[in-house]
Amino acid sequence: MTTPVPGHHHRVAVITGASSGIGAATARALHAGGYRVALLARRTDRINAIAAELGAGALPIAADVTDRPSLVHAAARVREMFGPADVLVNNAGTMLLGPFSSERRDDYRRMIGVNLLGAITATEVFLDQLTDGEGDLINISSVAGRTARATNGVYAATKWGMNGWSESLRQELLPTVRVTLIEPGVVDTELPTHITHDATRANVQKGYDAASVKPDEVAEIIAFALARPRHLSINEILLRPTTQTA
Secondary structure (H helix, E strand, O other), rough: OOOOOOOOOOOOOEEOOOOOHHHHHHHHHHHHHHEEEHHHHHHOHHHHHHHHHOOEEEEEEEEEOOHHHHHHHHHHHHHHHHHHOOOEEEEEOOOOOOOOHHHHHHHHHHHHHHHHHHHHHHHHHHHHHHHHOOEEEEEEHHHHHOOOOOHHHHHHHHHHHHHHHHHHHHHHHOOOOEEEEEEOOEOOHOOOOOOOOOHHHHHHHHHHOOOOEEEHHHHHHHHHHHHOOOOOOEEEEEEEEOOOOO
């Protein structure tokens, strides 16, 4: 049983999809920078292990961004243990690429539910905490939010949606909450392994093997944006491996 940490002098960051990849790396980077971190994910074994690795100030919470009640429970738990969240990192996502067809209709609904509606729901649930003080919202989008290509149409649609929604929120929430959009290119994560279309998965994995940014490098960029003085808001960061052409 984790006991509440007294006092609220440390900033509190909530990270969705914290069980691997950019989410886990961001949890580690922010915790190292003095944040209390709440790790939200469905895979409790992984977030429990990361929280045990980090020690005091790390709180694993089982949550699914497609299940609003689980997010409501998570928000209450964060407030109980750490006080209100100062930062929400909308990182949970899935990339189910492949040729457009009825056969993959479940993949399309899954991507929209996780990538776009999941981020919207998490933000709606935690918004009152972010607006309690000087909050930050970090939305993890993608290069695919700027450039679509064959076989990534619905994935790109979720990321284009994330970009437009983020810009609207930026205008609505300033100056109380800063909104930062992170658009990575190829990052060394498990995303390609989720792809259900065999030929597409093999092709995408080749690209990932050829060149990728490390998750901790993205996490460093997130930590940098958060560390800027409040009068400075870094609204959008596009990053790619140097050799990535599109």
